[in-house]
Amino acid sequence: MVKICCIGAGYVGGPTMAVIALKCPDIEVVVVDISKPRIEAWNSDTLPIYEPGLDDVVKQCRGKNLFFSTDVEKHVAEADIIFVSVNTPTKTRGLGAGKAADLTYWESAARMIADVSKSDKIVVEKSTVPVKTAEAIEKILTHNSKGINYQILSNPEFLAEGTAIEDLFKPDRVLIGGRETPEGRKAVQALKDVYAHWVPEDRILTTNLWSAELSKLAANAFLAQRISSVNAISALCEATGANVSEVAYAVGKDTRIGPKFLNASVGFGGSCFQKDILNLVYICECNGLPEVANYWKQVIKINDYQKSRFVNRVVSSMFNTVAGKKIAVLGFAFKKDTGDTRETPAIDVCKGLLGDKAQISIYDPQVTEDQIQRDLAMNKFDWDHPMHLQPTSPTAVKQVSCVWDAYEATKGAHGLCILTEWDEFKTLDYQKIFDNMQKPAFVFDGRNVVDPEKLREIGFIVYSIGKPLDAWLKDMPAVA
DSSP states (O other): OEEEEEEOOSTTHHHHHHHHHHHOTTEEEEEEOSOHHHHHHHTSSSOSSOOTTHHHHHHHHBTTTEEEESOHHHHHHHOSEEEEOOOOOBOOSSTTTTTSBOOHHHHHHHHHHHHHOOSOEEEEEOSOOOTTHHHHHHHHHHHTOTTOOEEEEEOOOOOOTTSHHHHHHSOSOEEEEEOSSHHHHHHHHHHHHHHTTTSOGGGEEEEEHHHHHHHHHHHHHHHHHHHHHHHHHHHHHHHHTOOHHHHHHHHHTSTTTOSTTOOOOSOOOSSSHHHHHHHHHHHHHHTTOHHHHHHHHHHHHHHHHHHHHHHHHHHHHTTTOOTTOEEEEEOOSSSTTOOOOTTOHHHHHHHHHHHTTOEEEEEOSSOOHHHHHHHHHSOTTGGGSOGGGSOSSOOOOTTEEEOSSHHHHHTTOSEEEEOSOOGGGGSSOHHHHHHTSOSSOEEEESSOOSOHHHHHHHTOEEEETTSOOOHHHHTSOSOO
16 A cells, blocks of 8 residues: 655645545555644644635545544654645745745755655655755755665645635646656656546646746746736726726637736735745846846735735725724635635735724634734744744734624724625625715725625725726825
């Protein structure tokens, strides 16, 4: 029986291993993590992450050929294939601070593998890592090999949160990078055989190590670039009276461009886009390519610009001050159908409003108050470290309250900001919301989920990203 062990029970490790276990009943899959609470959650009825369809998959396999354990060393020693999906945060200090990936957790995982292994291993990098990480890991393992052979593969993750299970069942492609040696090819084949249980042969791509590593960074940079492109156009639409939805639809009808990822919004979020682009920028700089680095930097700059533009719209519309005013925030996750708040634009928007002394009331169907308070008190990049290494219980932000229903959030509020495109926000009773808000009542739609005309009929002053401006907003400066 082939034994697979995955180090790291997070958003990548958990769902990926659960699906491998489901599709390969003849393989024993163990997910290990040093975090006791996290493993306990994976073994309970309340999984540590919310992902549609994940519960069913885990329940079908857990205890049969899928196990979650804190006994890291035992399972690593027994495994034939070891997936490593540990955090790779952005460095906050030292060489490459603010851009380079911090490989501390990766390196300690590699050293631990070298310490406990008694048989040959295939080590698979699953976390998003900078190009040439495999080479560094290979060096650590071979210098500590004690006669054991290691093959390093890169098998980057292309999951989208909210559809992770669907993506794993029917991936666009599975990418496996390995050394172009007989042993390397054999290792690639072994991993290919695992995926071939359910993924069609033509969707499993094999490349060299560096191509696989770079493909992941490049794919995320291209996706984020599309969002920044349409967001840049949204600012121009507001200035000229064009409608960004109509422009994006017309552009997306070109089959070479296609319609996906052309929704203007308050900005992109998620654990990977910004981190991967910063990483790409750093790699370009290290390789003496400043022009390429600056090109990709612009993608993040436009994203930051879009968030600050949104905050400026809110403040300038409301007589240039939100001090002491209640502002309702609907949605805190970085997109719908996930409870994940990593790098969500809501953090910067809320911080911007708090900087002007607003009182914020937040409702999100999947995010806990504890998580929201942590996000608002945390420094940039802290979120990407394991929980026990994050700053402990930061002081709660007093001007923020979290409520469990949209009507409660908006009661007595001066303004309402929609920051996540949850489906339920489309069908709220906006007349009821209007009646319970202070007048003039403002709606700032950061995800284009509401119909601005309908809301204006009710009496709201509406700002929708990239849509023709309300007469009220026309005289206000777009950027303070």
